Amino acid sequence: MSFADHIRACNNYDPARVVPLVAGEQRIGWLRHDNAAALAPFRHVFAVAPDRVRLVAQGDVASVSAAVDEVVEALVVDNRVPKWRNETFDVMTRWGDPPIFRLDRGAVPFFGVRAYGVHLNGYRRDGGRLHLWIGRRAPNKRVAPNKLDNIVAGGIGNGHGIAATLVKECDEEAAIPAELARRAVPVGAVSYVMETRLGIRDDVLFAYDLEIPPDFVPQNSDGELVDFTLMPADSVLDRIRTTDDFKFNVNLIILDFALRHGLIGIDDPEYLDVASGLHRPLD
Amino acid sequence: MSFADHIRACNNYDPARVVPLVAGEQRIGWLRHDNAAALAPFRHVFAVAPDRVRLVAQGDVASVSAAVDEVVEALVVDNRVPKWRNETFDVMTRWGDPPIFRLDRGAVPFFGVRAYGVHLNGYRRDGGRLHLWIGRRAPNKRVAPNKLDNIVAGGIGNGHGIAATLVKECDEEAAIPAELARRAVPVGAVSYVMETRLGIRDDVLFAYDLEIPPDFVPQNSDGELVDFTLMPADSVLDRIRTTDDFKFNVNLIILDFALRHGLIGIDDPEYLDVASGLHRPLD
Numbered sequence: 001m002s003f004a005d006h007i008r009a010c011n012n013y014d015p016a017r018v019v020p021l022v023a024g025e026q027r028i029g030w031l032r033h034d035n036a037a038a039l040a041p042f043r044h045v046f047a048v049a050p051d052r053v054r055l056v057a058q059g060d061v062a063s064v065s066a067a068v069d070e071v072v073e074a075l076v077v078d079n080r081v082p083k084w085r086n087e088t089f090d091v092m093t094r095w096g097d098p099p100i101f102r103l104d105r106g107a108v109p110f111f112g113v114r115a116y117g118v119h120l121n122g123y124r125r126d127g128g129r130l131h132l133w134i135g136r137r138a139p140n141k142r143v144a145p146n147k148l149d150n151i152v153a154g155g156i157g158n159g160h161g162i163a164a165t166l167v168k169e170c171d172e173e174a175a176i177p178a179e180l181a182r183r184a185v186p187v188g189a190v191s192y193v194m195e196t197r198l199g200i201r202d203d204v205l206f207a208y209d210l211e212i213p214p215d216f217v218p219q220n221s222d223g224e225l226v227d228f229t230l231m232p233a234d235s236v237l238d239r240i241r242t243t244d245d246f247k248f249n250v251n252l253i254i255l256d257f258a259l260r261h262g263l264i265g266i267d268d269p270e271y272l273d274v275a276s277g278l279h280r281p282l283d
Numbered sequence: 284m285s286f287a288d289h290i291r292a293c294n295n296y297d298p299a300r301v302v303p304l305v306a307g308e309q310r311i312g313w314l315r316h317d318n319a320a321a322l323a324p325f326r327h328v329f330a331v332a333p334d335r336v337r338l339v340a341q342g343d344v345a346s347v348s349a350a351v352d353e354v355v356e357a358l359v360v361d362n363r364v365p366k367w368r369n370e371t372f373d374v375m376t377r378w379g380d381p382p383i384f385r386l387d388r389g390a391v392p393f394f395g396v397r398a399y400g401v402h403l404n405g406y407r408r409d410g411g412r413l414h415l416w417i418g419r420r421a422p423n424k425r426v427a428p429n430k431l432d433n434i435v436a437g438g439i440g441n442g443h444g445i446a447a448t449l450v451k452e453c454d455e456e457a458a459i460p461a462e463l464a465r466r467a468v469p470v471g472a473v474s475y476v477m478e479t480r481l482g483i484r485d486d487v488l489f490a491y492d493l494e495i496p497p498d499f500v501p502q503n504s505d506g507e508l509v510d511f512t513l514m515p516a517d518s519v520l521d522r523i524r525t526t527d528d529f530k531f532n533v534n535l536i537i538l539d540f541a542l543r544h545g546l547i548g549i550d551d552p553e554y555l556d557v558a559s560g561l562h563r564p565l566d
Contacts, residue, residue, distance in 0.1 A: 095555050096552060162549050162550070163549055185545035186545055186548075186549040186554075187542065187543050187544075187545060188542045189554075189555060189558035189559060191559055204555065204559075206549065206558075209545075259470065259471045260470050260543050261468075261470075262468035262469055262470060262492075264469075265469075266445050266446055266469040267444070267445070267446075269379060271469075271472075272378050272487065272565060275471045275472035275489075275562065276472060276474055276487075276563065276564060276565045277564070278562070279558065279559050279560075279561070279562045280559065280564070281563070282555060
């Protein structure tokens, strides 16, 4: 393993394996060829052509969402989509634009629509040495079970803002009180496009740093993380460089943290791989 | 103006306007069509084809550099290249690789070879409020005369390392003593590809942050900067958002600083333009 291997793993998307999903003149997703073909029967919702799939369902957000959801239910029966049923994401052409429809979170990679999340680096300075609070994901998580994770992370569901999602997830995942969570500093965003078994993950993760007071110990309440460990940041980096112990995208968030805090030496042979590999131009 | 306008201005490169410059199997530069055509007479050094220009001069670094330099002298006579004569850059396929040849700095954009530099954000915290030391470029500078600049910045000439270049430039440009300069923290790199009058700038700028002690006032000794001002960081950001007062690439370095230090609000409509626009994948 190497730092660059983790970056490559999150950017394994191949334009030759997908077609655009368009709404009007705008691209809103990337459909792998097999996923595009699976939409052909649903002509009242999607028009499938060899070079693109077009959303043809008409109406307001609620009616388009309902029409797409009928298709999603059929894809679930067909075992192509693992529906979550408790969380929907806004589908937009650009962050901040009004949603075109809402989509069950489990169907997001099938359609390759861009998803947004928040990740929190919870750090502590002990005698000038940086440490990171690292969580371990529960064995029953749908994605990356048992892998190491940030202290707090979560997807931004419809109707939730970025800062509000962070405060909510801080509470649920690590029992960080709101007044502490609000001290978290927004420090940028990491982006990647990754093909998975289900389709395409086109992810933008807003990164936050929060200095965790020495007397605070995180505790999980939603069952998503099973324990937390305070690790020296240089040990975390070694572990990223040499293992696959961290969830795929958490490697990138922590590399960004390490770079911003001067923990990667300027003469590290992978310095520019990290400095140039954590952000994709967003079309 | 907007933050995104500055990012777009530094990334105005259009692949349709250039051909690759190759050495063996590797691309080492981008030649604008007019610049490629101007190399046609020099058949012992470059083979010009419609879709690429190939370096054909043979030998060790010294002999290839001498062969290319004869071409550069002819381009100077032809008014296509403003030769600097005091600084050469290594031409490599990848940072850290051995150089293929050395090129006068003035000819770097003509050939569109990647150039590397260092930029230092010199900051001070006054009552919790961040300030930046900002320099003003001399009126006789070849590039961006009279524009506002970082406290220290410079290209990495051949034979100089990144950290050594920073310490040298800190001395020459701002009289920052070596022991203070060595406290600068490497925090990443900004990259862009920009067409200018001379050709293509394919630039990678290593960014450093340095907390400047309250009793230190920078002083220029090499004549490249004419004065320094300590400005509140939020005023600097306002000025970047609304004017063209800063040198083109300094806008990007300071936006990166602002992002990392939480000075750009998460709900700023340009947040993702900044967070995703400061780094290009390096081929």
